[in-house]
Amino acid sequence: MGVDKVKKMVPSLHGKVSDEEWEERVNLAACYQLVAHYGMTDLIFTHISARVPGEDNQFLINPYGLFFDEITASSLIKVDIDGNVLDETPFKINPAGYTIHSAVHGARHDVACVLHTHTTAGMAVSAQKQGLLPLTQNSLMFYNCLAYHGYEGIALDLDERERLVRDLGDSIAMILRNHGLLTVGGTVSEAFRRIYYLEKSCEAQIKALAGGSEIIIPPREVCEHAVAQFQSFGSRTTLEWPGLLRILDRKGSNYRD
Template identity: 65%
Template structure:
């Protein structure tokens, strides 16, 4: 988990074209998370499975802000916490625990994104959890896990409970902690957290109004969730636009 000596060759020369593409998309996801105001200094993390290799994933160097992350700076680590390419930065222990657990248990998940946003933390502390009070929140109806708070996620034993509570879902609320998405692609993980964050913000706004809330019948919420699922992998249509936006602002994420 600790930093190791620096490389003497460019990372792009040391990895497969498929891994490099994943690195570029993951670095873009970090930049977008910063752009949309969902960061917590260096405290949270996003990971992506290394394509074509068992038991390896990419994660942020612990000490860089999200708007500084580049494709080359991402740290490659295995499920035992070993850093596989030299990096001047260590890996966040909680990030390793959370992400290694999900990648190992869910081969359908290629990207895991965890946030500590103001709205996400607020809803994570609500006994009611996420309420189906908006079209966006109905996307997550019966498709959202909850994991009780156990302290900083540094205990290896917590992995099995994280995996259990996520189940087959693509989103998880970590009670008294924050939000998590588990995407089939980097684009899907980002889109899921983007919409889950909006749901939390709108729930806080609605509750602050002091009026009785209207909640549609369960069958309507389920119908809406299935309609969303029929669209396929979330974020596919949006991702090229996100990359165009980043290219206009600062294309250094691709370095």
């Protein structure tokens, strides 16, 4: 679908929503395009959501059918926890996306953004019985902070939401077994940072195990020290986010439309 055609289908919402919602829309659209930029997409079949500022029961999600590098601030669809679409839009939402994201937003009010991917490395680790190993500094960001959810088929059954939320608990990320990766964040930028490093951790694990040499796992006390160091930084204010937006701006991205 051409950019001009999408523009005609999606009138700008700039000035028609609150300043806070517009800013969140811009950040979420940027997040979609950054996921595309870093090669973490699966055609149109994954999803990222962000809670509408000031609204506990409303969130923004992608229009089903657009590629991630086509998504703009105005094209994002506002839905409530019950699945009602609150925007006038020619698009639908992904039913599996609604199941997963409504579950997390409904249960975790500390979470502003939920990000889900089906990358090759993420799916590969999701199929390994031992899960993510503490092999690298990147993976230690998730030491004792990573949850697992068993595969139940395509996430279309609403009763899976209870088990998904139970398994996620208060973790910052989750591996969906035989499926993919999921991160949450108090901001869009925090969720993106986490998926970026969770993906790199999975890529490193697949390559390290494929190398055939004996691997080194740091002692438990070192792992605990490293994750405590990560947590001490505080990650909601992500210093790299403005630079990531500049990458999109240099490419001439339309994420702000």
